Amino acid sequence: MTTTLRVQSARRPYDVTIGPGLLDETGPMLLARGVDPTVKLFLVTDDEVARFGYAERVMDSCRQAGFAVAAAVVPAGDASKSFANAERLYQEMLRAGIRRSGVLLAVGGGMVGDLGGFVAATYQRGIRYVQVPTTLLAHDSSIGGKVAVNLPEAKNLVGAFHPPIAVIFDVTALSSLPAREWCGGMAEVIKHGLIGDPQLFADLEAAPVTSYPGPERAEALIARAAAVKVRIVEEDEHEAWRRMVLNVGHTVGHAVEQVSGYQIHHGEAVAIGLRVESEIAWGRGWLSADDKDRLIRVLAAHGLPVTVPQLPWDEVVAVLHHDKKHGDDHWTFALPRAVGDVVIVRDVRYEELAAAWSRSAADADTGGGKPGGGGAP
Ligand SMILES: NC(=O)c1ccc[n+]([C@@H]2O[C@H](COP(=O)([O-])OP(=O)(O)OC[C@H]3O[C@@H](n4cnc5c(N)ncnc54)[C@H](O)[C@@H]3O)[C@@H](O)[C@H]2O)c1
Numbered sequence: 550m551t552t553t554l555r556v557q558s559a560r561r562p563y564d565v566t567i568g569p570g571l572l573d574e575t576g577p578m579l580l581a582r583g584v585d586p587t588v589k590l591f592l593v594t595d596d597e598v599a600r601f602g603y604a605e606r607v608m609d610s611c612r613q614a615g616f617a618v619a620a621a622v623v624p625a626g627d628a629s630k631s632f633a634n635a636e637r638l639y640q641e642m643l644r645a646g647i648r649r650s651g652v653l654l655a656v657g658g659g660m661v662g663d664l665g666g667f668v669a670a671t672y673q674r675g676i677r678y679v680q681v682p683t684t685l686l687a688h689d690s691s692i693g694g695k696v697a698v699n700l701p702e703a704k705n706l707v708g709a710f711h712p713p714i715a716v717i718f719d720v721t722a723l724s725s726l727p728a729r730e731w732c733g734g735m736a737e738v739i740k741h742g743l744i745g746d747p748q749l750f751a752d753l754e755a756a757p758v759t760s761y762p763g764p765e766r767a768e769a770l771i772a773r774a775a776a777v778k779v780r781i782v783e784e785d786e787h788e789a790w791r792r793m794v795l796n797v798g799h800t801v802g803h804a805v806e807q808v809s810g811y812q813i814h815h816g817e818a819v820a821i822g823l824r825v826e827s828e829i830a831w832g833r834g835w836l837s838a839d840d841k842d843r844l845i846r847v848l849a850a851h852g853l854p855v856t857v858p859q860l861p862w863d864e865v866v867a868v869l870h871h872d873k874k875h876g877d878d879h880w881t882f883a884l885p886r887a888v889g890d891v892v893i894v895r896d897v898r899y900e901e902l903a904a905a906w907s908r909s910a911a912d913a914d915t916g917g918g919k920p921g922g923g924g925a926p
Pocket residue numbers: 595596597598601625626627630657658659660661663683684685686687689690691692693694695696704705722723724725726727730733734815816
């Protein structure tokens with residue numbers, strides 16, 4: 550069985566196809582989307598994904614469908630989402646004879662998708678690309694067209710909105726994901742439940758999914774979480790306002806990820822960010838203690854961290870100032886008001902953030918369950 554979600558993008562609509570065995574169907578799927586077999590393809594992957602043979606299978610399928618395919622491999626890990634790698638890929642594409650008509654295939658997790666998408670958005674002022682996600686987390690990153698590289702100062706600071714022409718998600722590739730990466734992906738699944746699918750959230754509370762559950766259940770889970778993302782991207786593709794809700798957990802999360810030197814992975818950092826940001830919302834009297842505890846419990850039940858790590862607070866705050874939602878004179882955050890209700894606010898004060906961080910420490914005194922407890926770092 551496969552599930553198809555259509556995304557109504559301003560540039561052109563595209564399909565997200567989720568199902569088993571799709572790596573071996575990539576070539577015919579490109580032909581079905583009208584990609585002419587005379588155009589050259591350029592596949593980008595990382596060395597860990599390559600080890601499992603997923604890129605080979607995509608290339609074989611494309612060659613059998615009549616395409617010429619060149620490929621490049623970058624080292625696994627978020628440090629590869631860099632200008633240095635983008636420049637290397639541009640040069641390899643040029644050597645491989647990729648023209649404006651060419652199509653890039655990003656085969657991997659969110660790192661490969663963001664880097665490959667950024668290269669596609671900028672090479673010769675933009676070429677088409679296809680997302681072929683191989684991590685659970687990439688149900689999020691492969692949809693919506695946000696592509697970026699990191700700067701040494703902060704994550705995702707240089708990028709574009711460049712929608713793919715297709716997302717081809719072979720759920721069987723997830724069978725080789727390490728437990729840590731599966732659970733990291735669950736942070737974004739839980740986030741999507743929190744934002745727009747309270748029943749998904751409740752189902753995860755009742756029966757946590759802590760490892761690959763087999764192709765049918767993986768497909769159903771991804772389809773539900775991805776449906777929330779698609780809905781919001783369609784409402785506000787270029788993040789004028791509403792799309793910022795997808796950033797819940799990320800304002801703090803990105804800073805944690807960056808200051809940890811990427812030792813804390815994206816999904817784990819988002820879980821920590823969700824904890825701290827839910828403390829801000831609770832401190833305002835918006836999020837009930839019950840909903841805050843539900844969020845903390847469901848994250849923890851998926852093996853995710855829910856307390857802040859020992860990181861230099863000054864560095865965390867410095868990185869928070871680079872957040873793209875941050876205005877000149879205010880902090881902008883997406884905050885949960887309830888399960889199924891996330892809002893964007895422009896007026897978070899430093900003191901609120903500091904208090905929420907303190908309340909998220911492993912040994913925190915949470916103020917006896919009353920908003921406003923806990924001291925500043
Ligand atoms: N563009 C967006 O909207 C968006 C959304 C969410 C996250 N992101 C970005 O995505 C990145 C995180 O994505 P990620 O968690 O997928 O990380 P990742 O791409 O670094 O993958 C995590 C690890 O899993 C390995 N891996 C990938 N597929 C595998 C498989 N099938 N079997 C075994 N190992 C496999 C990778 O080699 C890597 O070591 C971050 O850079 C984040 O900023 C972007």
